Amino acid sequence: MALISCKNVTMGYENQLAVEDVSFDIEDGDYVCIVGENGSGKSTLLKGLLGLMKPRAGEIAFGDGLKQNMIGYLPQQTIVQRDFPASVWEVVLSGCLNRRGMRPFYSPAERRIASANIEKLGIGGLVKKSYRDLSGGQQQRVLLARALCATEKLLLLDEPVTGLDPVVTSELYALIRQLNREGVTIVMVSHDINCSVHYAGKILHMDTGVLFYGPSEKYLESDVCRRLLGGDAHG
Template sequence: MNVIDVRQLSAAYRKNTVLQNVSFEIAPGTLTGIVGPNGAGKSTLIKTVLQLHPYLSGDVTFFGEPLKKVKTRIGYVPQRGSVDWDFPTNALDVVLMGLYGRIGWLKWPQKKHREQAMQALEKVGMTEYANRQISQLSGGQQQRVFLARALVQEADLYFMDEPLAGVDAATERAIMAILKELRKEGKTVLVVHHDLQTVADYFDHVLFLNKTVIAHGPTEEVYTATNIEKTYGGAIHFMKGDGRNVSAIIH
């Protein structure tokens, strides 16, 4: 069974169509990069399938079920820029928010919940910052905390909206190591990604998006100069990597 089935999904902001007839399937245990130019609808796609943004038409199922039946199996990491980092809370409390589905919104976290949250912070290398106010963390540290909040949910499917944007090289390596480990555990991960030069190294599947799906499939098959040019247009200079994969620089 596919983890995600999207059929003819369309969405708009006011009168501007952002997604048009988007269809794709995601198999379990895959790490998929969603790539496309600015304004291609990458973030909107994630928000729409998760019903955080209304859609005009189409159908989406997860594990063969509607979203409301499987919400607890799905984790989501939004763009860091969409979060109010001045909110007065510390890193541990942010991670605990990922457990509220189990704890209950009107109940206090128990010792076992705090232990789970600390284990998630340990996975992302942030245990020493557990009591640090989130406004005092660097961009990379904030991103790690949000990743820990998703990990503590122990979901089967993860959506991550540009988790590598604006982070340092060490954080980028750490995040990708965690995502690849999730894949090894049989989890399914979709990542909005902006750096074409790292796509072939980071993802085993790629979904090229520019308001509609341009191409989707295993990276070694669909990550080609032709598909990149169809998606981005304009003048593109391609650099051959290992003879199989193609990296690209947009001029």
């Protein structure tokens, strides 16, 4: 079965539907970008995948031994989170929290996982620094390392390059693509259509419901993409 299977999923807040009758499958190794206007249900859908919100109708099922507490998540950052007064090492290691369970301390194995992800993300020189003193790009690398500590299979990323300059944005996209090539399934919410079709293998275009789901090259040829980009589908 698929890594994630959404069947007729509907979600909402009080009297407002944010996600309506959404169905799609994500396979192991996919790189999926979720795009759409503000208020189209993208972030709400991520909350459903993470178990932070329950669907009002439909089902979200996981395959290949995946559980919700084995998903790595990089949320949109708030001003308060950017000012978090912990060391880089502490932030990354906290990604092992679900692995630790009720034990009071992290195990040597969990510390090795954190160290390996710090090296993978190229932030070894920052481990003793305070997270709040880092640049935006460095903070995103730290949060990506933290998310990887929670998973070997699936990363959910909510607008990971917001507020970053073009060079740092390009570096972060390249890092995410490399992680995907190494076998991590990527599901990323993005407002940047051009970068989405360049990097992702599949596009899920939402407007509370699904307007398009399929390969990026097919999306470029679709009416929904042409309408969004004003006829300039290749940017």
